[in-house]
Amino acid sequence: MPSPRRSVEGRPLGVSASSSSGSPGSPAHGGGSRFEFQSLLSSRATGVDPACARLRASESPVHCRGSFPQAAAGPSQAPPPPLPEEDRMDLNPSFLGIALRSLLAIDLWLSKKLGVCAGESSSWGSVRPLMKLLEISGHGIPWLVGTLYCLCRSDSWAGREVLMNLLFALLLDLLLVALIKGLVRRRRPAHNQMDMFVTLSVDKYSFPSGHATRAALMSRFILNHLVLAIPLRVLVVLWAFVLGLSRVMLGRHNVTDVAFGFFLGYMQYSIVDYCWLSPHNAPVLFLLWSQQ
Numbered sequence: 190m191p192s193p194r195r196s197v198e199g200r201p202l203g204v205s206a207s208s209s210s211g212s213p214g215s216p217a218h219g220g221g222s223r224f225e226f227q228s229l230l231s232s233r234a235t236g237v238d239p240a241c242a243r244l245r246a247s248e249s250p251v252h253c254r255g256s257f258p259q260a261a262a263g264p265s266q267a268p269p270p271p272l273p274e275e276d277r278m279d280l281n282p283s284f285l286g287i288a289l290r291s292l293l294a295i296d297l298w299l300s301k302k303l304g305v306c307a308g309e310s311s312s313w314g315s316v317r318p319l320m321k322l323l324e325i326s327g328h329g330i331p332w333l334v335g336t337l338y339c340l341c342r343s344d345s346w347a348g349r350e351v352l353m354n355l356l357f358a359l360l361l362d363l364l365l366v367a368l369i370k371g372l373v374r375r376r377r378p379a380h381n382q383m384d385m386f387v388t389l390s391v392d393k394y395s396f397p398s399g400h401a402t403r404a405a406l407m408s409r410f411i412l413n414h415l416v417l418a419i420p421l422r423v424l425v426v427l428w429a430f431v432l433g434l435s436r437v438m439l440g441r442h443n444v445t446d447v448a449f450g451f452f453l454g455y456m457q458y459s460i461v462d463y464c465w466l467s468p469h470n471a472p473v474l475f476l477l478w479s480q481q
């Protein structure tokens with residue numbers, strides 16, 4: 190980020206970045222952009238912030254030197270029109286802002302480092318086919334088709350109940366992931382090749398990872414409703430973890446997309462468990478199904 194003192198064009202205090210190419214307000218995109226200075230008095234939409242006024246009047250070294258004609262011109266001169274909100278960058282962002290930007294920077298850096306199967310020519314390009322096989326194992330379509338098939342074949346009420354809830358869980362997952370992807374609209378990493386097996390339109394976005402939510406949701410569901418030997422239980426957890434990791438290795442996602450995906454999938458299971466469908470609370474659903 191250019192130093193405010195070096196790129197002074199006008200007024201003291203608040204900094205605004207006006208760029209024609211970078212993302213607005215983002216210091217990460219400030220390269221080549223023109224930085225302007227604007228009085229905090231004019232950058233605040235309403236009233237005068239007393240702290241800013243004090244700084245402007247007496248404590249600003251810039252102002253004291255008297256090297257800025259507009260600042261020195263006195264209160265009678267009309268303040269310049271405020272820049273659009275998206276062109277401004279606060280000089281003293283909050284601790285949360287700094288923490289989030291740092292997390293984002295670490296996320297992007299780590300995701301790029303881990304994206305070793307992003308292309309055939311990448312350092313681990315030879316394991317890309319295996320990663321893509323894993324991708325299919327966590328895709329929504331095989332899970333939906335498999336559940337519907339088992340539901341049709343099931344001849345016990347207990348089995349039907351579990352499968353009905355599994356179907357509900359899968360549909361809830363698709364809905365929530367599509368909703369969040371559509372709201373957040375985070376682009377997939379630049380190094381991703383968009384060569385995925387059947388996608389929905391929101392799947393051009395990466396936050397959260399749908400494979401990670403499914404991995405967490407399905408593994409929790411299986412561990413709670415299937416009686417499995419310990420090695421198989423370990424395998425289920427391992428599958429979920431490796432599937433999440435493979436999303437970053439394939440370059441499909443950043444680490445935070447997968448981490449949040451795991452969290453969301455875990456929480457989705459809690460919702461499904463809480464709303465557990467049974468012939469007692471959803472008799473119509475079960476009667477309809479039994480007439481198929």
Ligand SMILES: CC(C)=CCC/C(C)=C/CC/C(C)=C/CC/C(C)=C/COP(=O)(O)O
Pocket residue numbers: 328329330333334363385386387388389392394395397398399400401436441
């Ligand atoms: C069969 C029934 C009852 C309903 C069909 C519902 C439906 C719209 C299914 C679509 C399944 C589908 C195409 C899911 C996309 C899965 C996917 C590619 C997710 C992206 O994962 P990500 O980890 O890259 O975010």
